[in-house]
Amino acid sequence: MSGQNTTGAVAVAGPLLLGVRHHGPGSARAVRAALDAARPAAVLIEGPPEGDALLPLAADPQMRPPVALLAHAVDDPGRAAFWPLAEFSPEWVAIRWALAHDVPVRFIDLPATHSLALKETHGDQPGEQLDEESAPAPGGEEATPRVDPIRVLAETAGYDDPERWWEDVVEHRSPAADATVDALAPFTALAEAMTALREAYGDGGHPRDAVREAYMRIQLRTARKEFGDAVAVVCGAWHVPALAARTTLAADRALLKGLPKVKAEMTWVPWTHRRLARHSGYGAGIDSPGWYGHLFGAADRPIERWMTKVAGLLREEDRFVSTAHVIEAVRLAETLAAMRGRPLAGLSETTDAVRAVMCEGSDVPLALIQDRLVVGETLGEVPDSAPAVPLQRDLTRSQRTLRLKPEALEKELDLDLRKETDAAKSRLLHRLRLLSIGWGEPAESQSRSTGTFRESWRLRWEPELHVRVAEAGVWGTTVATAATAKAESQALAATALSEVTALAEHCLLAGLPEALPVVMKALADRAALDADVGHLADALPALARSLRYGDVRSTDTAALAEVAAGLAERICVGLPPACTGLDADGAEALRRQVDGVHSAIGLLVAGATPAGAEAEATPAGGLRDRWGAVLRKLAGRDTVAGIIRGRATRLLLDEGRLTEDEAARLMGLALSPGTPPTDAAAWIEGFVGGASGGGMLLVHDERLLSLVDAWLTGVPADTFTDVLPLLRRTFSAYEPGVRRTLGELVRRGPVPEGARNDGTDHAYPGFGPGLDQDRADALEPVLHLLLGRTPDRRR
Template sequence: MTSQLKGSEQHEGFHVFGIRHLSPAGAHHLLSFLDTVQPTAILVEGPSDASHVIADMTSRGVVPPIAILAYTNELPIRTLLYPMAEYSPEYQAFLWANRHGVHTEFIDLPSETALALHEQRRAWRKSSMEPEDEPKDGSRTGPQGAPTEDGLQAAPPEEAKAENSLQTYLRKQHERYEQIAELAGEPNYDSYWERHFEHNQQKDAYRHAVYEFSAQMREISELDEREHDAAETAYNEIREAYMRRRIQEVLKAGHVPGKVVVVTGAHHASALDLRLPVMTDKQRASLPKASTKLTLMPYSFYKLSTHSGYGAGNQAPAYFTLFWECLKKGDLSGLPSLYFSHVAARLREEGNYRSTAALIEAVRLAEALASMQGGSQPTWQDLRDAAVVCLGYGELSTIAEALARTDVGTAIGSLPEGVSQTPIQDDMNRELKRLKLEKYKSTVATTLELDLRENRRVKSEEAAFIDLKRSVLLHRLKLLDINFARKQYVNQGAASWSENWVLQWTPEAEIQVVESTLKGETIELATAFVLNERLEACGDITEASKLIRIACDCDLPKLMEQARGSLQELAVDAGNFNQIAAAAYELSVLIQYGSLRRMDTDSLVPLLQQLFLRGALLLSDAANCNDDASKSVIAAIHTLHGVAQEHFDSVDDALWIHKLQDLASRDDRNAKCSGFAFAILLERNEVSEDQSAQEVSRRLSPGIPADLGAGWFEGLSMRNRYALLSRTSLWRQLDSYMESLEEAQFHRSLVFLRRAFGSFEPREKAAIAEMMGDIWGFDADQTGEMLQRPLTNEEKGKLDELNDFDFEDL
């Protein structure tokens, strides 16, 4: 359609200024152009229903980068992002309009239509794609920062297979741009763009060059676009027809055409010509809609960079911020010195120092590289190459972190309180301020150590329990899947007074906060909503007990009581020993540390008693299992015994010991489980020396199959090995057992016992060797000498036989 028209950047008297998103030179030349034209209206490509947030974007206290977030207010949530940096031409246009009191608005499709069409495009591509055309890796590729890109967020990876035709088009487009760079002698398209457009300081050169370049590239690419992605073609034509309509409406409102400036992505510049069809009322009424909301949110340099996968970004937002600062001063020639001084400062922070002479040489080398390409100024790639040679001494690795901080940066934008925020965003910001967590709202991961105990050295209650309240907030964010805080488990265990969290703020976290507004207008209400949903869907006692723990961590006592009621109902029919043990453990932890979180846990004690009693009665039946299942059963026995020890005054400990004695004596239960139960009894001194010798003799006798005897010993060795090492009679009995076996049975037992001893620590194995040496009549020195002696070839052969042992039908 646009290929039929040839023209300049001015149609019907109004001005079209094509820009590349996130272009500092584009912002610089646009401001100069606005000063010259002195427009009465500035129209900007962007969601037309977001025009009301322009005033917020230009208000005092706003620090870019920021983004407009559009999201559906029904599940599943879909989002569109329109990010801007300080050097974004659109943002600078808004600031100019604010300073001069000029009317400004967005003119692209409203977000409700853009999101609906976005879904229709995805569905159309998926339905029209042939199975054999699906990409094998499900990945999406595309040009990084090409002038044809808009601010739409990329499709999720799981849906990328539905966009193979778009991938083909984008790949060809990317190849075309790279061919341009190759013909110009540049390493990549970004270097080509920077040298030929960003560095061009001649008046009006940027505007004319971008317009003509994009118009020609669009004409060349239209054929490929129609062939490989008709959905994308249709979408762009709808957008452009709508923007032409909005321009026409502004002109009809009385603005003089020569005083209207349209700022748009260069790809659309040549299409904003009123000689082309304008969207009619009927067409506008037929556009699909999805109910949406809009908000402003802070953004980060990392997300603006192509390192994050954002296609309309640029690779070095921090570098282009330095570029923008030099343009504002009218001294672009000072950029190399400024860049290298920042790299040197980052190196100094790491403890590495570079001389002034090294920086001077880096500047000279960068300028020499630029002159070899016929440029007047070094590009970002020239500066990086010079930094590697002069500051990294030829090695990128030595300065990689310093370069990353200088190129990409860690800056994150900010918005003053109450500026175009959803209620839950405002609540989040208030909570961070109240709990003195604002400084952790950074893209750099920081560890926060919390002490949940009362701080008696402060005067106010707020300060005394600030770490506890921080913990509550972080647990709530964790439940809401807001990836601001990640908990690390410390040595004392997850239920102790100490908690370690890693805090890192990202734009994704901000989006997740916004999405949570559908669950509640505050963090507390949203958390309660999510927890209540999980309770309603809860079907087993393990999950119910975890929800009690979560409710306690999130300081939601009413929901904690609701979860307790659910657990009590489920416990009536509970028959899974492992689940009962896990549920009892969760309750045990809460009862132990509930006072630390200032929660009343007395109502949980009867429920713990009920679960413990049920678990004890199911112990013997649970041990009727094979070796694979025995691992989880033994873990559950260990857990339930821990509950018995911690709450001996509340639960029926005598019944538990009786059930352990019953399991330890049973021959028709899993041998490992019986051995583990016997180990607990040994530890509790519930078994005398004579009883121990009799049981070992019974379990480790020639009449017992080797796998059963060795399995029993393996279970025995899984608990308190120091108690085993202190009982010489046990090892004498094991020695007698091994001596009594015939050769075939001996080999079988040796294989199983080798597995049992495999988990012993070296010092434990050495202690066993010394004990066996005493039994065989060797002193400690002789035993040590034998252990240190190299293996003979015969002994190595015997070990190989054990490794190749045939377990037959075992």
């Protein structure tokens, strides 16, 4: 190169070095103006050369930025890197300019085959962007502190905010004039500044840059031999001094000798504005991609157009914003810019103006503006002709068939599984979850329905899911076959019984009948060999839930029901001995397992009872009786941990297998003076703790409340601090209204004998030992009125 090119400015006899910030509308406009003025014979761009074959797709009408080049290792798709491009990225503008003018365009950065191998060698996390401006040093060590050139230049200019400095000197500049000198002026100034920084800081804490820059110099030499000096290079401004430096070909090749390699594939994938933001972890270097996109797209009057966008968004959220608000906000933003000495109102000025004029000083609406406009939720699109793994193509076909368009903005999806289309959507989402492609997450239904025919999902498409799809491609070429293969593999590799039962549930939800035989065999084998009651108790709830899907999903669950019944029988036999000799943590864990088994047996009984039949007259009814007998054993054995005895007593009471008098007797025994306070507190935790409705039980049955109150007031002071944490955990879970009512009842004290005025002989108001028929009859008309039903006069 001639000495005239050391600053990166164009010269008559040298290549055009255009140093840019990778995502900046001012840089993008300047690049376009420079290319229009210089009309180079070829355009070279910082990026992986494997993407050269994909560059013509940038001109496809279906290609809509933001998009990214995705490179992944063929043998390990999880080792991947992204090169994102937005509409306002200088590289994207250069690519589109070259394609529009039929000028050869190439990438000249270090190939992905090397950068991915270096990514593994240096311990980077798979799936992250290999940020070309912040790659780690070999071995993960940093020889010198890393330099942020933009921050250094901003501080030199007297700015405390590098973003504000960059906006003032680059982004807010007017488009360059037609004169060549004007079009190249910003690149000349920026190259001079970077040259000074490189002289002061060397590699700036980026030792891998020397390898990359050596490869770029070699590619530049090759292009000059082919096209002469009429070559334009678009690269990060930091690299301009290195590309203009005088080096030998042998020296550059020596730096590249011995680089590790992996086989890599590359394609275009959609990207989002949110992923361009620095806080997303992808190192793209901008905090406000939505704002930058607006600056690039607004040909004139950018502040007025921005305020109009803000007003439109606030109006969509039912906030009153008039045209007068827009006019006043524009005036205030321009006044603030003049007071702060800025050439044009920036994001800080517009934000201050919006806060004062449109948001009445509140930051709450500003959070919405920041999320929707400043950052933005724009999701790019790539054409169908872009290369993709077969699994990605099948997923795309399924998304179109089911009308499930990937969107960057999170949305709720409610499904009625009685409809075939909704059932197919559910199967697809469950299959993707099985493949670790987290497009959708189950959510609580807005309808609050407890039926199995409704399902709710929370959908959000993230760009890195393309990496997950590539990883899952090793299992098959379609979503169904890949999910089946992975389920079978997981069933054979599972070591815990609960893992297999959860997998069986996933297979039913995902509609994978071909995988069920393998999963069921693994389930039967592990269930037969596992003698740990805790493992069996963990496995049963998933099986019981799975049996509910047979009707709505048209799945044969007979084999699953047989295994579930066998597990339940073994739990009934082995649970009582397992509940003795436990410490506090073990007792709490087993208490949760008892709750799970109780709910599971209820589901098994309900699922096995024909419509119109009595459960007691069926084999399932016998299982419920055996479980009731187990609970009675647990409730009556002193050797069983207090929290489990209390829970067993409560479950029997809720099932109607224990009368209120019997429950009061068991509570009296558990809270007797001879029982250690910690054991008694544990019993109370099991009986009325958590969200089991224990608070309402104490409110309506003052006999039980009186027993608890009498025991609590009798706890010695020296042991009260030992039981206080457990009691606090027990009663803090109650709703505030329940706690308030209980406090009022305790403050009032027990009702003395004979104080009732309804003729009964028991001493506690609320739910007595029997049904008050007159009070129940008085309530019935009100219930009919609330339900909108006509009472049956024949009764």
